[in-house]
Amino acid sequence: MTDTPEQQQTHSLTRKPPIAVRRQLRKEVGFGCPVVANGQYCGNPYLEWNHFDPPWRVEHHHRPEGMIALCGEHHRKSDAGAFTEDQLREFKRRGAERAGEVKGRFDWMRNELMAVLGGGFYVESLVIVEIRGEPIIWFERDEDSLLMLNVRMLTTSSETRMQIENNFWVARGEPDDFECPPSGRLIHAKYSNGDTLRVEFFEAVSGDELIRRFPTFDRNNVQYLSFPITCVEVQHEVADSPWNFGPTSMTDHQQNVFTGSFFQGGMAAYSFDNRSTMSPPRPQPGIAAIRYMQWLERQAAQRKRADDKRE
Numbered sequence: 001m002t003d004t005p006e007q008q009q010t011h012s013l014t015r016k017p018p019i020a021v022r023r024q025l026r027k028e029v030g031f032g033c034p035v036v037a038n039g040q041y042c043g044n045p046y047l048e049w050n051h052f053d054p055p056w057r058v059e060h061h062h063r064p065e066g067m068i069a070l071c072g073e074h075h076r077k078s079d080a081g082a083f084t085e086d087q088l089r090e091f092k093r094r095g096a097e098r099a100g101e102v103k104g105r106f107d108w109m110r111n112e113l114m115a116v117l118g119g120g121f122y123v124e125s126l127v128i129v130e131i132r133g134e135p136i137i138w139f140e141r142d143e144d145s146l147l148m149l150n151v152r153m154l155t156t157s158s159e160t161r162m163q164i165e166n167n168f169w170v171a172r173g174e175p176d177d178f179e180c181p182p183s184g185r186l187i188h189a190k191y192s193n194g195d196t197l198r199v200e201f202f203e204a205v206s207g208d209e210l211i212r213r214f215p216t217f218d219r220n221n222v223q224y225l226s227f228p229i230t231c232v233e234v235q236h237e238v239a240d241s242p243w244n245f246g247p248t249s250m251t252d253h254q255q256n257v258f259t260g261s262f263f264q265g266g267m268a269a270y271s272f273d274n275r276s277t278m279s280p281p282r283p284q285p286g287i288a289a290i291r292y293m294q295w296l297e298r299q300a301a302q303r304k305r306a307d308d309k310r311e
């Protein structure tokens with residue numbers, strides 16, 4: 001039940017809770033809808049915010065102890081009185097322990113997509129980033145030729161991290177925060193060591209809109225695109241390492257900074273550290289990048305030891 005704009009204006013509070021309250025509510029339930037009905041745990045990751053003690057119609061408040069994160073379906077059922085206050089409190093209390101891996105999928109299926117990564121733009125490039133021959137961010141086409149996103153989140157920690165496989169995402173490891181609004185076009189995972197991954201799909205209707213949103217987009221490249229164009233933007237920070245795919249630039253392991261590139265086609269837009277002399281055995285998916293980072297650190301430590309000895 002949503003208020004009309006006129007109703008909202010007369011309230012001192014809008015119905016959408018502040019960021020800190022939303023973060024607390026989704027973490028409390030382990031980032032999945034905590035309802036157990038007929039012995040079945042829901043776990044839907046697309047969460048809304050239900051005011052139950054007291055309900056919103058009785059008092060406009062954002063006190064987390066009287067609120068719970070629920071999926072859209074269970075939010076409506078809760079508003080209609082399906083659950084008692086005691087049941088909702090039990091869902092709040094036991095949600096996190098019942099939650100397993102948080103999973104979902106992007107339903108954005110397109111023949112053409114522009115990937116936006118580290119302030120650069122990629123059209124018809126199937127592999128956006130690969131490290132030592134292992135793809136890190138790439139697309140595959142399904143049998144209908146629709147593009148599906150794949151991401152292996154990098155980390156220097158020994159923990160597992162979020163993966164996206166052909167649009168299916170799994171928030172592996174233990175995210176400190178995981179945001180996944182019901183629109184289904186955005187996910188944002190944050191881990192306690194500082195690793196983050198944010199993926200957002202959207203449509204741009206014109207070159208002007210693209211440039212407004214991305215100041216690094218070169219107006220001369222608008223001619224190569226047809227509008228409306230669907231974009232997927234990936235931002236990824238790798239804690240304790242130089243790697244950073246930020247909103248306006250990308251930094252690699254050698255601290256090189258890239259920005260504003262425009263790639264069309266090609267095998268791999270960015271291919272890092274493909275030294276044939278090393279010829280490592282083909283590693284397990286997702287492990288290579290982690291090992292790679294550990295390797296880089298060992299190299300740096302060895303160099304430092306050698307420097308120290310010389311002094």
Ligand SMILES: [Zn+2]
Nearest residue numbers: 033042071074
């Ligand atoms: Zn639910």
